[in-house]
Amino acid sequence: MTGVLPVTLEDGTKVVQTLLHGGKEYVCAMRLHGSVGEERVRAVMAGFTGEIYQRPPLRSSVRRSVRRRRIYYLDPLEIRDRLALFKVGCEAGTYIRKLVFDMGEVLGCGAHMEELRRTRAGPFVEDESLVTMYDVYVAREELAGGRETGLLRRVVQPVERCVALVPKVYVRDSAVDALCHGANLTAPGVLRLEADIRPRGLACVMTQKGELIALGRAVMSSESMLQESHGVAVETTRVVMPPGTYPKMWRSHKRETT
Numbered sequence: 001m002t003g004v005l006p007v008t009l010e011d012g013t014k015v016v017q018t019l020l021h022g023g024k025e026y027v028c029a030m031r032l033h034g035s036v037g038e039e040r041v042r043a044v045m046a047g048f049t050g051e052i053y054q055r056p057p058l059r060s061s062v063r064r065s066v067r068r069r070r071i072y073y074l075d076p077l078e079i080r081d082r083l084a085l086f087k088v089g090c091e092a093g094t095y096i097r098k099l100v101f102d103m104g105e106v107l108g109c110g111a112h113m114e115e116l117r118r119t120r121a122g123p124f125v126e127d128e129s130l131v132t133m134y135d136v137y138v139a140r141e142e143l144a145g146g147r148e149t150g151l152l153r154r155v156v157q158p159v160e161r162c163v164a165l166v167p168k169v170y171v172r173d174s175a176v177d178a179l180c181h182g183a184n185l186t187a188p189g190v191l192r193l194e195a196d197i198r199p200r201g202l203a204c205v206m207t208q209k210g211e212l213i214a215l216g217r218a219v220m221s222s223e224s225m226l227q228e229s230h231g232v233a234v235e236t237t238r239v240v241m242p243p244g245t246y247p248k249m250w251r252s253h254k255r256e257t258t
Contacts, residue, residue, distance in 0.1 A: 003118035022122025032082040034109030123164035176246035185234040
């Protein structure tokens with residue numbers, strides 16, 4: 001397989017979970033094992049759009065139990081003889097080679113995946129984000145030589161890019177350092193937020209400048225966060241920003257012993 005593969009560095013590894021659960025897009029070459037009419041192939045592809053049931057293939061790193069996955073779109077690009085090229089957007093954890101196998105079974109002739117390219121992983125799209133190892137090498141040489149052409153900024157991007165598709169809650173500066181120490185975000189600390197936050201869903205806690213502080217699990221919906229004057233809004237699960245980045249504006253309530 002070729003294509004987009006996000007690589008995180010240092011504290012950026014803390015947000016890998018947002019990439020693992022993000023949607024993917026692939027371009028796949030499917031080899032049919034028999035002659036099938038083009039219209040029949042297109043009809044079967046259309047039938048695999050939406051929610052499907054899939055059992056991971058024998059050679060996989062997960063338990064081989066049937067699970068549901070969503071295919072957002074499956075667009076045939078070219079069908080010629082026994083070769084079908086298509087683009088598919090799917091939920092994370094979808095096995096494309098198993099999808100090809102299953103379509104071959106429905107077609108009645110069998111099929112296998114001949115080639116696969118990932119064109120999107122979460123917020124990272126091939127046309128905008130793809131760099132090569134040679135680009136990394138050149139960027140490193142420019143940095144060592146004291147030159148700045150902008151290549152390094154394209155090769156190494158801010159951690160906030162990884163969470164571009166995750167709902168966000170923005171907080172007051174006075175709440176930042178407490179969150180950096182692992183505190184949960186309470187409703188009074190919310191300054192503004194996005195409208196698609198749901199209880200138990202993943203949410204990003206951000207500074208007013210758009211810097212990522214932490215990842216968390218929402219306790220309230222967007223509507224409740226705006227209405228409530230107390231209570232936990234987001235439970236902090238993974239702190240990204242180092243403590244001390246913002247000045248401390250909170251009191252410690254540790255019990256003193258004598």
